[in-house]
Amino acid sequence: MKFSFSFFLFFTISVVFSQEKDIVILPAPMIAVDSLYREDQFYFGLTYNSLFDKAPGVSQNKFSSGVVMGFLRDMPINKSRTVAIATGFGFSYNKSSQNLYLTKTNQDIEYSVIPSGQDYNKNKLDQLYFDVPIEFRWRTSTPESHKFWRIYPGFKFSYVLWDRYTYVDSESNFRIANNKDLNAFQMGAYLACGYNTWNFYAYYGLTPFFKSDAKIENTNVGLNTLNLGLMFYIL
Numbered sequence: 001m002k003f004s005f006s007f008f009l010f011f012t013i014s015v016v017f018s019q020e021k022d023i024v025i026l027p028a029p030m031i032a033v034d035s036l037y038r039e040d041q042f043y044f045g046l047t048y049n050s051l052f053d054k055a056p057g058v059s060q061n062k063f064s065s066g067v068v069m070g071f072l073r074d075m076p077i078n079k080s081r082t083v084a085i086a087t088g089f090g091f092s093y094n095k096s097s098q099n100l101y102l103t104k105t106n107q108d109i110e111y112s113v114i115p116s117g118q119d120y121n122k123n124k125l126d127q128l129y130f131d132v133p134i135e136f137r138w139r140t141s142t143p144e145s146h147k148f149w150r151i152y153p154g155f156k157f158s159y160v161l162w163d164r165y166t167y168v169d170s171e172s173n174f175r176i177a178n179n180k181d182l183n184a185f186q187m188g189a190y191l192a193c194g195y196n197t198w199n200f201y202a203y204y205g206l207t208p209f210f211k212s213d214a215k216i217e218n219t220n221v222g223l224n225t226l227n228l229g230l231m232f233y234i235l
Helices: 002-022
Strands: 042-054 065-076 083-097 100-105 108-113 122-139 149-168 173-177 185-195 198-205 222-234
Touching: 042 083, 042 198, 065 122, 065 222, 083 149, 083 222, 100 122, 100 149, 122 185, 185 222
Parallel strands: none
Antiparallel strands: 042 065, 042 222, 065 083, 083 122, 100 108, 122 149, 149 173, 149 185, 185 198, 198 222
């Protein structure tokens, strides 16, 4: 009986040790790192739009908003790829609600200011642009992480694809589209900066909305825009 138990114990210990010898430790899986990565090539932003350089009496009312989106080709210029330039194309939409009143007579458009106290439901200008931005990029990115700080200043060249003025009150409702007094080509400077998902965005239009031909009692209508909001980047 003692012999049988001793034999069993010896056999069990031998099997355990033989299994330990057969254990193979596999190396950790290799993680591919893209040393030639590019960042922030698709963008989307939401803005609140303010008007500056207005003719006397012109003021904003209600909420004026904007949307920007597009594609930028990221082109790093240093070995660590933390400095780059980028250019591409995109679209932007701006809505400005104000008291600038437009009336069309024959082929000409006349401009005036809605008197204070006059009730109306809607008085706004909508514009859709095709944009060509170009920007300088500095960031703290690495190939392993998509969370980093960024500072992106740039310029944007825009062309008006579509525009429409809308006025609505209790007695009238009309629209004016394709206003020839608008500057078709516009330019502005912008800055996007932030960390990871959340980025502050500011754009200032260097070109006024209206040409010098658009006047209110011999004063240029003008209207430059300052857009403030949030910018989001993908890929």
